[in-house]
Amino acid sequence: MSAMSVLAPISGRRRRKDKVARALLLTATLIALVPLVLVIYYLLKRGLGAISWHFFTSDPTGAFIGDPGGIKSAILGTIEMVALATLISVPIGIGVALYLVEYGRDSKFASVVRYFVDVMTGVPSIVFGLFVYIVLVIGSLGSGYAAWKGAIALSLLMLPVITRSSEVVLLLVPDSLREAALALGAPRWRIVFRIVLPSALPGLVTGSLLAVARAAGETAPLLFTAAIVFGTSFNLSDRMNSMPIQIFNDVGQASDVLVQRAWGAALTLVVMVLLLTLVARLVARRSRFT
Amino acid sequence: MSPEPVRSREQQRATRAEPAPNGSAAPKAEPRAPRATAGSDGRTVRLEGLRAFYGDAEAVKGVSLEYEANRVTAMIGPSGCGKSTLVRCINRMHEEIPGAHAEGTVRLDDADIYDEAVDVVAVRRVVGMVFQKPNPFPTMSIFDNVAAGLRLTGRRGGDLKERVERSLRGAGLWEEVKDRLNSPGIGLSGGQQQRLCIARTIAVEPEVILMDEPCSALDPVATLKIEELIDELKRDYTIVIVTHNMQQAARVADKTAFMLSGELVEFAETHTIFTNPSDSRTEEYVTGKFG
Numbered sequence: 232m233s234a235m236s237v238l239a240p241i242s243g244r245r246r247r248k249d250k251v252a253r254a255l256l257l258t259a260t261l262i263a264l265v266p267l268v269l270v271i272y273y274l275l276k277r278g279l280g281a282i283s284w285h286f287f288t289s290d291p292t293g294a295f296i297g298d299p300g301g302i303k304s305a306i307l308g309t310i311e312m313v314a315l316a317t318l319i320s321v322p323i324g325i326g327v328a329l330y331l332v333e334y335g336r337d338s339k340f341a342s343v344v345r346y347f348v349d350v351m352t353g354v355p356s357i358v359f360g361l362f363v364y365i366v367l368v369i370g371s372l373g374s375g376y377a378a379w380k381g382a383i384a385l386s387l388l389m390l391p392v393i394t395r396s397s398e399v400v401l402l403l404v405p406d407s408l409r410e411a412a413l414a415l416g417a418p419r420w421r422i423v424f425r426i427v428l429p430s431a432l433p434g435l436v437t438g439s440l441l442a443v444a445r446a447a448g449e450t451a452p453l454l455f456t457a458a459i460v461f462g463t464s465f466n467l468s469d470r471m472n473s474m475p476i477q478i479f480n481d482v483g484q485a486s487d488v489l490v491q492r493a494w495g496a497a498l499t500l501v502v503m504v505l506l507l508t509l510v511a512r513l514v515a516r517r518s519r520f521t
Numbered sequence: 522m523s524p525e526p527v528r529s530r531e532q533q534r535a536t537r538a539e540p541a542p543n544g545s546a547a548p549k550a551e552p553r554a555p556r557a558t559a560g561s562d563g564r565t566v567r568l569e570g571l572r573a574f575y576g577d578a579e580a581v582k583g584v585s586l587e588y589e590a591n592r593v594t595a596m597i598g599p600s601g602c603g604k605s606t607l608v609r610c611i612n613r614m615h616e617e618i619p620g621a622h623a624e625g626t627v628r629l630d631d632a633d634i635y636d637e638a639v640d641v642v643a644v645r646r647v648v649g650m651v652f653q654k655p656n657p658f659p660t661m662s663i664f665d666n667v668a669a670g671l672r673l674t675g676r677r678g679g680d681l682k683e684r685v686e687r688s689l690r691g692a693g694l695w696e697e698v699k700d701r702l703n704s705p706g707i708g709l710s711g712g713q714q715q716r717l718c719i720a721r722t723i724a725v726e727p728e729v730i731l732m733d734e735p736c737s738a739l740d741p742v743a744t745l746k747i748e749e750l751i752d753e754l755k756r757d758y759t760i761v762i763v764t765h766n767m768q769q770a771a772r773v774a775d776k777t778a779f780m781l782s783g784e785l786v787e788f789a790e791t792h793t794i795f796t797n798p799s800d801s802r803t804e805e806y807v808t809g810k811f812g
Contacts, residue, residue, distance in 0.1 A: 337619060407656040411718070414614055415725055416646030417673035425673055429660040 274498045281495025291461045291477070291492075299488050302496045304463040305477035309500075311465070312378050312457060312473060313447050316385035321439050323386075324393030331394075332401040333423055345398075351391035357451035359387040364455040378464070378471035381457030388452055389442040396438025397431075404430045433517045440511035444504045450475035474500045563590035563759035564630050564647075564728040566611060571625035573606045573615055580606040582783040583625070588729075593751060593760045595774030595791065597767060599811070603783040604763050608731050611761065612648035613641050629729070646674055649727035653734040655714035657706035657721070663689075664702040666717055670725040684724060692720035693750050712743025719750065723758075730754065732762040736769065748773050767807055771795050779803045 285301055292300035327344065335341025363384040368376060404427050412422040428435070453473050459480055460470045474496055481493035566588040573581035581603040588594045596604040609615040610623045613634060627634045634644045657666045667685045671677075685702075689695040694716040698709070706717055715735060722730060732751070736744040751760060751773050764770050770777050770791060777794040779786045779802075787794060787803040798804045805811055 405656075407652065407654060408658060410614065410617070411652065411656045411658070411721075412669075412673055413617060414612060414645055414650035414652075415670045415673055415721065416642050416644075418642050418675075421673050421675065425669070426658060426660075430658075 274494065274501060277491065278494035278496075278498030281491045282498065286492075286495055287499075290463050291472075293461045295484075295486055295489075299486070299492055300461070302474070302477055302492065302499065304461060304472040305474045305496060306499065307463050307465075308378065308457070308471040308473040309447055309475075309503075311467065312382045312385060312453070312471060313443055315379060315382035315467060316389055316446055317439065317443055319382065320386035320389040320393055320442070324390050324439075324442075325397045325435060327390075327394045328397035328401055329423060329427075331398050333419065333427065348391045348394050351387075352395060355451070356388050356449050357454075359384045360452040360455055362387070363452070368456060376456060376458035376470045377468050378457050379467040381453040381471065381473070382467070384452030384456045385446045385449060388449060389446050392442040392445065393439055396441065397435055400431045400434030400438060401427060403434065433514050437511045437515040440507050440514070444507040444511070447504055447507070448475055448500055450479050454479070474503075563592075563755070563757065565590045565628075566648075566729055566759060566761070567626075567628040568607075568611075569626040569628065571607065571610055571623065571627060573603070573610050573623045574621060575606075575618065576620045580783055581610065581623075584780075584785045586778060586785060586788050588759055588761055589776070590759050591755055591757075592775040593755050593762060593773050595770035595777045596761065596763045596780060597765075597770050597777060597806070598780035598786075599806070600765075602780040604778075604780045605733050607780070608733055608761055608763050609650075611729070611731055612645050612650055614645070614650065616641075642674075646725055647727055648729045648731060649722035649725060650731045650733065651715070651718055651722055651735045654738050655711055655718050657709070657714050657717050659705070659707050661706055662703045663698050663706050663709070663717060666706040667720045667724050670721045674725060685720075688720040688724035689717075691723050691754070692716045693746065693753070694720055710743070712739050712746060715739060715743070715747060716750065719747075719754075723754070727758065729759045729761070732760065734763050734765060737765060744769070767795070779806060781806075 283301075287301055287306070288303055289301040290304040291302065292298055294300075327348070331341050331344060335344065363380050367380045367383065368374065408426050408430065409422055412426050413419075417425075453476050457473060457476070458470045459476050460472050462472075464471050478493045478496045478500070481489045481496070484490060567585075568587070569585050571581055571584045572579060584607060596608060598604045606615060611627055611634075613623075615621050615623050623635065625635070629644075629647060633639070634648075658669055661669060664685055665672075667688050668681055670688075671681065671684065686695060686699075689698065694713060697713060698717075706714065709717060715738075719730075719735075736747050739747065748769065751762065754760060755775075762770075762773065774791045776789065777791040778788040779794060779798075779800075781802060787798055787800045789798075793799075794803060795807050798807065
């Protein structure tokens, strides 16, 4: 009898509370899913119609009536500018993270840097666009729109994301490995290149790819830096088209065909980002430390 | 120990780096210069008033003692007595901990490794270290783990394969891994990993090997192998081993030092420490009254 009282069943009150709490959390989850599902639904419904071979292989014509052309220049422009932005921001971002983890550690300077990196993460992307506009587009340093200026705006956006994610990953590399290498008489730079970076590589790639995915969809940094053109360009000093700008431009047009092209481009962009995220996850799975 | 193919000492010596020069100059190794003198391969390590700090806390309070060449010296004492810290001062790993520093003198033969002119990196090439937890490099194969010591210290040339084989033989691991040198080092068992770490350490051809509780993460069989290995290694190296296990100290060490609260209580032949200690605290510790 006394054992029964110790092992009493859950009271009705607690059972009811548990049910209510579970129901609330489930509702919140479902509400969060609604817009996601709707976004995908509308993207497919309105975008699929625009997709065709012609859509991917022709540049926008700029014509209101007749063939509006595809989004080739936008896809290539986005790839070119994001690639350049990645080339700029990944080495610098990982470099800053390496400094913070391997050298700065708990120094005053390092914590100031960390703070500013956090602030930069929160800066709206349009601010980076404006900054590059003021300094490089209308400033004394240069004039006119150019793809490389857009890439710089994008890299400013990517830099804090890469720095933060890299720092986390580098911190996961066990100190015992650094100690082992130090005790062998290895100089620190060799430890960084031969032990720390290879150990952290999967995580570094994942963090960088997520930053790339984010940059690929940004409109604001490109709006006043790379501007909009119709034709495909491989010259980074020229104006260059990009997916977000193309969408931004098309969706406001008074032509159904152009609006449909915007949806088609949006769908393409989402699929591109999805693929990047997928690759990032696959690489992350190879990570040795979690 | 199973009859490991014997590693010739002449061969060892021929490729051994130039010993640290005497005096206060850096014990920088001249790669592969022939050894000038025959005789013992290990070096004497002498601590003179060594003190070690974590911030303001003094963990080692002025210890003086001499580790003889080609002998195994065990450091025993209860947790927190400073024995690990002391050993980490001998290859200047202690100062890698933020806020930590050491004072006093550590002489390798006659050179003071704390001399301002001395390159820390050079010290660690002469004084190798094996850690408590086996720590092979996870991204590297068995072969690369051993070669890492050479690659990380920027030594090229020579026959890498031959040196890796010699180091693995020296660590008593060759027969077990010779057919899978390219498989990852972390795929080995704990005891094998520890011997891999020893192979990595001796690949750099140090003069002194510090072992910080090398068997505490291993099972008794693996422990026995490491202990047999230590007995072999002392022909070529001066060995300092920190251990929590008094039986282990009794089995492997020629001399034993007992530490308590950062001070050296007693330092003598192992036999003396365990059977006829002169200090009552040593006796209490080795008979299991505390610690």
